[in-house]
Amino acid sequence: MSAPVLIGYFDSEEQVLEATRAAREAGHDLRDVYTPYAVHGLDAAMGLKPSRLTWVCFAAGALGCTLAMSLQLYTSVVSWPLNVGGKPFNSFPAFIPVTFELTVLFAALTTVGAFFVRAKLFPGNKRQALPRVTDDRFAIVIAPGQKPNALESAEALLREHGAVATDLKEVAS
């Protein structure tokens, strides 16, 4: 099963923003927009929801914090309490630095890991970028609906907003 997708290439940020908005308002199925850099306002134009990775970050930080504090309490108070210069075994303030560092470490690594999983980024990935979208082109990918003339109207819309080229591709759906 394969479906044709229409790709429109643009050469400026403003045009691609306008075209994305227009395509979405016209009810086309926006597959994705490809840009060489993060274009501000494109998320809203595409209607993307804010990422939930912030919750992953918070949870991982809380986990790191708990584990670090538990490790220090267990080793210093339960497993083998050592008298070092008369300091109390449970020196709570002295445990804060390591707790903080591990909170940050867990949060950072887990967030990045979750991002890679969610965005399907991994070494050995076979995906290839569209021509020049990592250089100086912006591309909008539209899957025209089943309506008659959907393809023509989508192409006309892209052209109208200044697409420098359009391209029709068959992709495995």
Add this chain to the structure above:
Amino acid sequence: MSNQHLSPLRVPLVSEPRTLGQLTEEICAPMERSPTWKWWVAFGIAVAVLATGAGIVAYQVGTGIGVWGLNKTIGWAFDITNFVFWVGIGHAGTLISAILFLFRQKWRTSINRAAEAMTLFAVMCAALFPLIHMGRPWLAFWVLPYPNTRGSLWVNFRSPLLWDVFAISTYFTVSAVFWYVGLIPDLATVRDRLKAGVRKAVFKVMSLGWTGSNRTWSRYETVYLLLAGLATPLVLSVHTIVSMDFATSVIPGWHTTIFPPYFVAGAVFSGFAMVLTLMIITRVVLGYEHLITLRHLENMTKVIIVTGGLVSLAYATEFFIAWYSGNPYERFAFMNRAFGPYAWAYWIMVTCNVVSPHLFWFKKIRTSPAAIFVLSLVINVGMWFERFVIIVTSLHRDFLPSSWSMYTPTMVEVGTFIGTFGLFFTLFLLFVRVLPIISIGEVKSVLGFARSTPAHPETPPSTRPAPAQDAPEESSAARHHPPLAIATRKDVPV
């Protein structure tokens, strides 16, 4: 291109008009041509220094710590001085990449990549010192809390030195991840420019299949923001913990609560000086004067004025509190610092760190790369002496005059220190050759900053003409890759 309404006082961040394609071309150019003889000379010197340092370290490990100039009174000197010095250098990179990002300072885009790389290399140099000074570096894993056969004898979590282990390793890991995440889009850009071969294969693996999809960009921005938010308190905590190595002891001159903010300010101060040193050379050698503009340099000198002021205030506060506390030991420690046998080091420090930054108040000096370069070196020297003064002068005369002593570094210590400079510059020179040293994606996003119309270059860039429009040849085999099949550049008429 930003659509914001900007004040006419804003000046473009990229001083020459450039198209997106030209920018890619310019930043990728150094990686795609053969190194010049200048690079080889610099690299040769750096590697020679590194090799010398490695030989000296091998000799020291083989012989023992006795080859250092330490004695019973001064058990900490060059090693910890250099450790604190290098960690401090590293902090500016995180400050530029994370803190300026949180403050929405767009000018960071041209320098953050190189500054973060500098952070990583500086932390590597720093981490060598605690490792070497263990005397038996092959037992370094003892500092990690792992269940062991020594009865499960755990590490001492109440010791600042152990906090250091966690702080430095976390700092290095998070900085490396932050740097790599920032690199991914640029790695994809480089990947798509290369012809098939080993390098393309390497960049293909490293770029993880980045396609520039906005769904990914959107998440990427969130992750970048989160990492910046995590790295900001992290960078402050690291030098705080480094300062606690001293502040939690009872030695007069160390036993002060001002240490954490004082060390952090000093770290940013010295780090920015090192960033300036490297950037001034880089922009000239690679012809990036329009990307790393005078305004960037000027902004960094302003940060140096501020942090230099903070450091000066800390020096004054230390003296005031020494007097105000009425503690005779504390008073003596500071009088001894300024007028004792190590007074020469103290006054070098004051000259370099308190007096010299004030030259940056003059716009002529602030906007002259040569003057900034000289002053940045002066500040680096001054900050090294600051660490030396704090550590050695406090130790060499403490409570008991019977245990007073003097310290002189041996050639082994000096050689190890110089060797780390070899390591630092070797790594930096390799970085300039193999990775884009300016963040391509981020600079593209500020290309239209303070320009009313999209930039249309009147003149082609100095390095090479505008990019040729022929695509890297891709296999014409119609392989299907979700979500899109391959298109060749022929599909995109220009």
